[in-house]
Amino acid sequence: xxxxxxxxxxxxxxxxxxxxPPPPDWKTDAADLIARYQxxxxxxxxxxxxxxxxxxVAATGGAxxxxxxxxxxxxxxxxxxxxxxxxxxxxxxELAGTAPDPAxxxxxxxxxxxxxxxxxxxxxxxxxxxxxxxxxxxxxALARIEDPLARLLGASLLVxxxxxxxxxxxxxxxxxxxxxxxxxxLTYLKLQETRAASAGDTDALERLRLRIRLVEARLLPDxxxxx
Numbered sequence: 001x002x003x004x005x006x007x008x009x010x011x012x013x014x015x016x017x018x019x020x021p022p023p024p025d026w027k028t029d030a031a032d033l034i035a036r037y038q039x040x041x042x043x044x045x046x047x048x049x050x051x052x053x054x055x056x057v058a059a060t061g062g063a064x065x066x067x068x069x070x071x072x073x074x075x076x077x078x079x080x081x082x083x084x085x086x087x088x089x090x091x092x093x094e095l096a097g098t099a100p101d102p103a104x105x106x107x108x109x110x111x112x113x114x115x116x117x118x119x120x121x122x123x124x125x126x127x128x129x130x131x132x133x134x135x136x137x138x139x140x141a142l143a144r145i146e147d148p149l150a151r152l153l154g155a156s157l158l159v160x161x162x163x164x165x166x167x168x169x170x171x172x173x174x175x176x177x178x179x180x181x182x183x184x185x186l187t188y189l190k191l192q193e194t195r196a197a198s199a200g201d202t203d204a205l206e207r208l209r210l211r212i213r214l215v216e217a218r219l220l221p222d223x224x225x226x227x
Contacts, residue, residue: 026063030056034072038079038149042176044183044219070095071104077111082153083184086160088112113161126150139168148175152184159191166195186215 033056040049053076060069070092077089089108096104106122109115110131120131126145133141138158145151155172158164169192176185189212196204 024063026059026065027068030059030068030072033059034075038075041079042083042149042179042181042183044186046183066095067101067104070100074104074107074111078107078153079149081111081160082149082156084156084159084187111157113157124150127154130154135163138163139165139171142168143171148179151175152181156184166192169195182215182219186212186219189215 033052037049037053037056040046040052043049053072056072057069060072073092073095074089077087077092080087089111092104092108096108100108102119103122106118106120107124109118110123110127115131118131120128123131126147127150130138130141130145138154142151142154142158145154152172152175155164155168155175158168159172169188173185173188173192176182176188189208193205193208193212196208
């Protein structure tokens, strides 16, 4: 989990241990808590995940750090969007106000599908080629993203933009499965189930429904729907 989106969108928080004076407690606490938030959210442990997230916000907010708190909300939005939860990132926009830093604003536009209004060069490196690609080439660019969560996020944004083909759904499903991320895995299995049912592919449908039952049996009760 060391290369999650927090590393890209929380550069200040991730700057711990880079030499010089030791980082302040609020920074190390927030970086640890946001990583815990992502881990448990992706596992479908929503109540625990949200507890960690709000503790991270308390760490940066208690230090009066507006920009860093806004970036935490960006991570929250990105993680939920990677799970195909349509988060509008309203809390980030409220904190960022009328003068957000350019990199954070570019990432916000990336998450909210305003791709025509952003400079891809301001995005984290793993997303730049993906956004610059023509719509028909984005599935290929998606497959080249090495970081699993960044890849899953890209797939989910393609679904939201109605640019996802069956290959994108399969890639997202196996990315989530390989990492054991139960919440997005269940969502993508059900998307594939719908497509298989529409196509009348009974063999695929049977396999998908078996996988769905296996995942559902291991999700906590509070993970039945978005938090």
